Structure formats: structure tokens, C-alpha cells
Amino acid sequence: MKLLKSVLLFLILSQSWNSSASTITLTNAKTSPNYLSGDVDKFIVTEPNSHGISYNRLKNFNITRPLLMLDHNSLPGITPKNQLKTVVIHADTISLNSALSFVSGDISANIIFIVSSANGSISCTSCSFNGYPRITLAASTNSTGLSSSMSSVGNLTNTSGGQVSLNNLSAPDAVSIETHAKTISTAGNIHSVFRAQKQGTNHVVSDSGLIGVNGGFSFFTGPLTVNYNNHEVVDADETVSSVNSFSGNIHGAGIAIVSARPVTIAKGTKLSTQSDLMASGHVGDDFFVPTGNIDIVTTSKKSNHGKVINAGTLLSDTGANILSGEHFENAGMIASHNSEISIKGTLKNTGYIEVAGNLEVGSKILDNRRALNATNLKVYAEDAIFNHLGGRILGNVVTLDTSYFINGSRQEVAPSIAKKSDLTIQSDLSDAADYGIYNSNGYSTPSSAVSELSAHISASELSINAAQVENINPYYRVRRSVEIWDDKVELNYAKSRRVSITAQNSINIYASKYLLNSSSILGLDNPGTFTINTPVMQNERYRVDTKGYIFARKEQNSTEEKHITHGTELETHIDALSPMAILYSFGRFDYSPLTSTSSTVFNNLMSFMQIHGRSNFYNTNFASIAIVASSETNAGTSVKCIVTGCGNENYQDNYTQTTFTSFLDDVDGLSSEILVETQVKVEDFLQKSIDDYIAAYTKKEQDAFVNAGNLLTTKFGKMFFYNTRVDKYDHGDILVITIYKCRLVLDGEDFYDKRCFPSDHSAGVTNIAAEAAKDGIVPGTEQTDAQIKEMIAIYQGNFNGAGSVQQRFYHNPSEPDLRTVNGYWGNSFPNSRYDIAQNSSGNIEITFRYYNRFFHDLARTQFVTDVVSYNPNQLHSKTVLYSTFKNAKPKTPVIRDIGYNQNTGAVTFSWSPVLVPNTTYEIDSSLGSATSTGLNRTFSKRSDGTIRYRVRACTQYNGNKYCGSYSANKTKTVDYVGGGNGGGGGGGPIEPPPCEGCSIHTLPIQSAASSGSNEQGGNLK
16 A cells, blocks of 8 residues: 555656646535646545545546546545545536546545536547446436535436437446436447456456456436436436437447437447456445346337337347337347347337347237247237248247237238238139139239248247238239130249248147138148147138139038039139148148137138148038149149249149148048058059059949939930049159039920039058058068068168268358257158069169258257258158168167276277167177167276277167177277276267268268278268
8 A cells, every 4th residue: 555655646746737638627616626737647536525425526527638547545645534435527518538547545436427417418539447347427417416425326317408429438347337318329339348368267357368348338318317326217208209329339248228218229330248258346345247138128108209229230148138118120130149029019120130049029019021030939919920021930949929910911012010800711612703812802913012022930849829820922823815824824933932831840820710821831841740729721822713613622521521513614714823822741730629619610722731640630621622624633843842842933833633632641530531651562462452442432432323313324424434543743642533423404495414523532542552561561572561661760770870060050140150060860751751663673672761860969859950051851762672671780880999097997988879760789898798878888997908899789670679780899908007986887978079971962071081980971862
């Protein structure tokens, strides 16, 4: 302390009066401080009162060069009476344009700069602070008064015309920097950033190294009264509608904006709390740990008084939170770990919101037109959720809860953003009908359509709860007078797929009024559960204008099946057409009404529906409606293109046969029995099965026709006849039996006209042979169906292994970053997974289908998304000779080096993974035998000698253990030293190496020679 006082005495006495010094005008009051100008300007604050407050009353406090602020108690010859805690600089004008440093004993002091006149202002341009834990700049009055005897600051009330301007501010050692004013302007770099290098277990401040942040920034703007001690808002007026705009780059350990007026984060502005280090500190006796959050709060609920607009960038490693009494519009970028957005009005997002963890949104309306992405996303909107006009919602677990929900657009124009009334949904038949919601709701073609009408929602687990759930793509083509659409029309492929709702593991939709999928995609991509609860489900084309076509309607419920046709003899043509709606599930499909005592209606209207898993319909009346005119099916595109997509620019839609309803597994609750699909294509066996099936089915229909009192033949010809065809799809062949039942219609007094109406019955070709293949040997093979499926998983698993991929992630909205992700290659299989056929040489071949996926974990339960140049939902196929396939066993693991601890005697055997189902490993060694489910096993050897071991992989096949070959023996000579803490058994999985001979597309494949591995790569095509 004595040395410090000597230094201060030297600084005070070394005066060199200079005309360029700062302007600090003192008052004549007894409380005036001392100001000395020289080579180093010094400002000695007044003696603190009994509350630790040094009150300094000035006319002007204008700093233009560095200023050293000195504690009165630290001067030579002074015996301190009270410890200094807070310095108050009260002036008529305050301008800070240089560095301010506080020098004292072993204490630091908070500082408050305050102007209390109605139109007072504080400017801080290229200013910096050192030695002040808490810095306050206030154009305010205070509740306790400003005087030398003041006991506290109390509440700060912003003056009616007060302003604080910040342009380039640095406070690297401050804990809190606070600004109070009706109007606050920011520009340049405003930060509390420091650099630090690691020394031992600590970090030391330096001129280079890691980036750290120390202090948080708080901005209190508008007509506010705020408690100085705890930052609580005491009072807020709703009198100011003008916007307080923030600019520049603000970087601190936390950023809070609390406003009683609208707030705008201007374009080009960046608010960031990201850093390598975050410092803690003390403010007085209180320990302060920064939150790292960005919080923007407006207090007014009055229209045009509390709106928040972000056109800049908000970056936080912890949280970015918006609380508004009115609306929030994001046109910029928000990237944080967690985020909460709670507003009374509308959240409009035309920018990017990227949240690595949890994002919770509460609003009256959500209007999303760009990217809304989070690992866990929960949205509750009281009135409506709009995801449209380019909107993308992406997450792992996504929950959307509202009254009115729409993905896509009802029309080709931007809608009014408000809760909508119910659509009129048409499901009846007519001889000259205009179908789809475009017609049933009286829409018309707009004079100027919106160019961006895409909307996509994708999640691993998706839940939607609303009264009306609408998934609508308003795309259609109108026939020009010079065009002839002869059963087909060319549609744009990209526009046909621009609206979708998909999930990987589960979809749950609760729609208390209706669920509408109109020319859009709604599907579950993997085995899982797709659940719908609603009184009405319509899968339809957005617009179909017809004239004179025959329509066929097939109705089914739990007890009966009806076929209804309606048509005329008029000229037939199509005048406008939208693409099919697409509904699919690769997993279980459960459809039911809202309650167990109510019923529900499900209509598939000239659209596509395919269910790969088991289907359950409860109290459901199911109808499939189609135009009947052609014998061709789905010309120009395939089921694979419809469900998973392909690279077509345009395609031909055969509108006369594109109603496609297919169940590939068991169906409960409908009268049609659809067996599990098993691909069996040994031609001689299959053809006989098909012929027998056709004969049995047509005889049943013919007998029913005769028993109803009809004649099989009349003088007008046959009254009952049929034809058959086989439609070929990627997932398998479909047999279609078209039965024509005719009747005579009296036309005039004695002329009869014969009219025949068709009805289609379809079944998977392999379903027909299922009974023969289910319990017995599949023709052409030596195995049952279940055994073949088990062998496919074993055979294909041998081509998988550990590896690494490049994954996209988004910090910059325009350019994704890449990171390397380590994991394991594995497979998923569709229900229809194999074909068996005889090749031209007479040998039996098996072709199986699979998805090649990259998983995070060894158990292969969660696959990686957003991988560069790789689609996890692409269906691959492989054809091999059955003779080489039937005896496939788990491949041999690759042995790694033997680990040995010469002190403890612990021996570790490790090996590479073999990624077949239910893998176990059998170890045979000189130290004993063992079984492990992991990739290593620990034994103990406390003596010198040679260690040997080998390992093989095993799985389950046909209910028994099924093992591959042992690896070659690995040996190691060890010297035991002793002195450790013992060893013993153990084992378990260890972290995989960066890559084990596996990669994809753009990544170089690591060869066995370079990696020391003889495993095969995981990129099987």
C-alpha cells in the first residue's frame, strides 16, 4: 500500500500543462473532485461517504485522451474513513472519447456516468475502460436523488429526451456494462473481449491465444424505470412507437435488450456471446457468472409499440431468447444452443433460426417462410401455423400444436396470415365433375402467382395436433385449346414434389376436423409408426377438371367391400390436372377416429397410397376413387420416383390409372386380405400360382353374379367377362384382375343398350405364392423365407465397418460448414427385400434390396443425416448367385495389437467390428477362453512369457449360434515388472479408429495396405 501511494504521489506531482487535454469543468460545490492535466491526465474522485459512494458533480466531462482516475483514499497522507464502492460522475454533458482507467489500492469500484436533464446525452466514441467491474451509462433520473449524501442509486428512470450513443467501446475486464436511455444507438465494435493462454490448469490474460469474454451488456431503452441493484423493470410506459435500432458488432458474455419501444437489430449487425472462454468475476460482494445468453425483451402489448425485428445475426453458445408483447420478425440469422421465443402476436421468419439443442416457440401465429431448425422443436401457436412460401422445418423431435395448420398454400398467392375457416372437401362422384379443393372452394387462377411455393417439414419424430391439418401443393396444368391430352399429361417433376411432410421414425397426427393431403407428399421413411386420428382423411389431387369420364369407387370397411361406378356416353376429356397426392409408410400404419365410439372416413382420390408395414384401420370407411379409361398404369414414372424421388425434370402422368392403393403387409379393419409380400419369382412355380389365383377369384365373382339373378350370356353377348395384367414396379409386381359386369338398359320402346362397368382387384404377385413359401422351402432354394431374410442381414453385414463421413452443419446461412463424423456403416431393409430368379445359364440368383446408412453408434440405432454426397433413403440392390449366398457366415475380425501393462500385468486383446446382427465374439487365448459383445477383452498375466490369442465373430441364424472362422493367432512376448494394482477380466466397446477401410463417394478409400486392416469398405453399392 505504501509503494502504491508513492507511485500515485509521483503521478500527481509530474504535471505538464497542455492545451490539448480533456475538458472537465468543475463546479464550485464543496463536493467537486480534483482534475490535473499533464502527460497523463488524472482525475481524483471525491471522498466516499458512509455508503461507499463518491459523488462527483461536474458541468462537463469530456474525455479526449487517456484519463487516470484515482481513489481519494489511496492518496499519500490520507487515512481512509469509508471504503470506495461506487463512483458517480454526474454532469450536464458527458463525452468519452478515450481510455479511462481506475487506480486504487486493492479494491475496484463501480462507476456510473449520468446526465439527468430532460434532453441530456452521453456519447462514448472509441472509448475503453479498465479497472471498473460495473459500468453504467444513464440518461436518467434516479429515485433517491443525486448528492454527496446519497445512500444508493435506487431506480433509474429514463428521461423524456435522453440519448446514449456508443461507437467502438472496449471493456475487457468489466463484469457488467449497462446503458439506460430513451434512445440508445450503437455502432462499430462494442465488446468485453480478451485474449488468454493456458498455463497449467489456468488461463492467463495475454496479447494472443484463446478468445474470452468477460462482461455482459445490458441495454434499457424507451420510457422505462429499472432498479439499479437487480435490473428489474419497475415501470414501463406504452407511449413510444418509434423504433430503437441497434447496429455494429456487440460481443460480450451476455447481451440483454429490454425496451418499452419497438426494437430493430439492423441488417449487418452482429450480436454474439460466442467465445473459447467465459470469465466470472465479482461486483461488490456478489459473485457473478455470465449466462452467455442473448435476451431481447419488449414490454409493450400495444399495437406498433412492442415489435421486435431482427435483420442481423445473433450468435450464442448457450441461448438466444425473444420475449415480445407484440410481434417478432426474423429476417436475419439466429444460431444458438437453446432458444425460447415467446410472443403475444405473430412470429414471422423469413431468415434462418438454427438451434443445436431445444427451441421452444409460443405465439398467436407462426408464419415460417425460411429455415426453422432445431434438434428438439416445440411450437405452440394459439391460432395458426403457416409453413409456406419456401418454409423449411427440420428437427429430430418436432412437436407442432395449434388450431389451424397448413404446410404449403391453399392458392398460388400469398395468403392473409390469420386463422382460416374449414375447406370444403368433395368426395362424391359425378358424370361431369371438377374435383379437388381448387374447385370445391371456388378458387381461380391468379393474375400473378407467387414464384416460391415450396414447403417442407422433416423430423425423426413428428407430432402435429390441430383442428384442421392441411398439406397442400397448389400446382396444376390447364389444357390449352390446341392441346390433346390422350390419357397422359406432362407435369413438372420439381413442382410436383415441392410440398412435403416426412419423418424417419414416427409420425403422429391428431386432426379434430380433417386431415387433407392435396397433391403433396406425406410419408414415413423407415420402419416405425405412422398414426392418424381424425374423422376425415382425404388424399387427393389439388385440381382435376373432367368431362364425361367413368369413375370407379371402391369402398371397404371391416365387414364388406363395394364397387361403385358412374359414367355417361358423352365425349370424355380432361381440362386441368394436378399431380397425385402421395401417402406412404415404410412402417406400421394406424388409422382411427378421435374416439373409440366414433367413425372415420378415408378417401384416396386419384392419388397414390402405399403402406409397407402392418396397417390397422378402426371404424373406418375406406374409399379409393379413380378414372377408368386405360389399361396402362403410371406411365413415365415409377413407384420409386414417387416415394423417394429421382432426377426427372418432367414426367407423364397417366391420369386414367394413377389411383394406386397398395398394402404390402397385413391389414386389419378392412375386408380385403393382403398377405405379407414375399418375392418369389421362379417362373414355373409362380405362373401356376397366378393361374390358380385368377381361376379361383373369377369363379367366386362369377358365382356371386349368377346368384344375384344375372345371366352370363344374352343375345347381346357376354354379360360377365374379365381380363388380367401384371404391372411392374420397383418394389415388386402387381397382378390386376379387371372384371366387367354388364346390364341391359332400355333405350326406347324395344331397344336395349348393354352397358358394362369394370372393377379392379389387385394383389402382389408374390402374395399369391406366400402360403407355399411361408412354412416350406422357397422354390429354387434350400431355405425358408425367414431363413433367407436372416441370411441377407448376415451376408450384407459383412460389407459394413467403421468409418467417417463429412457432415454439413450451418453457422453461416448461405454456406454450410463441414465436419468429420466417425461411426459405423450398417443396413436397413424394406419389407419386400428379395427376388429369386433363374438366370440365362440356369443358375438360381437372389437379388436383395437394402438401405446403406451411416450410424453414430456401434448398435446402429441412429443414423447420420446431412452427409455430403450421400442419401440414406436411397434403395440399393445386389444380385448374387444363391450358391455363394446360402452359406454366408460372419467375416473374420481384424486383430489389433496386444496391449500389455508390465506393472499391473493387464493384457488387452482388441479387434475390429463385424457388423452383422446380434454380434458376439469368441476369444481363444493362452490365458483362457471368453465371449464378448464389445471390441476388446482384458485378461491378466503376472509373469514373463508369450501371449497368444485369436478371435471369431458369431451371430444368430435359424435360432442357433452361427460363427465365422477364427483369425490367425496373434502373439506377443511380455516382461512382467510388477508394482501395479493388479488386473483382471473385463472388456467392453472402445472408441473406433478414424476409419477402417470404409468411406463414401468423395472421401478417399483407405486401403488395407495403408490402414493395417483387411476389412471391406462400408460403401457397398
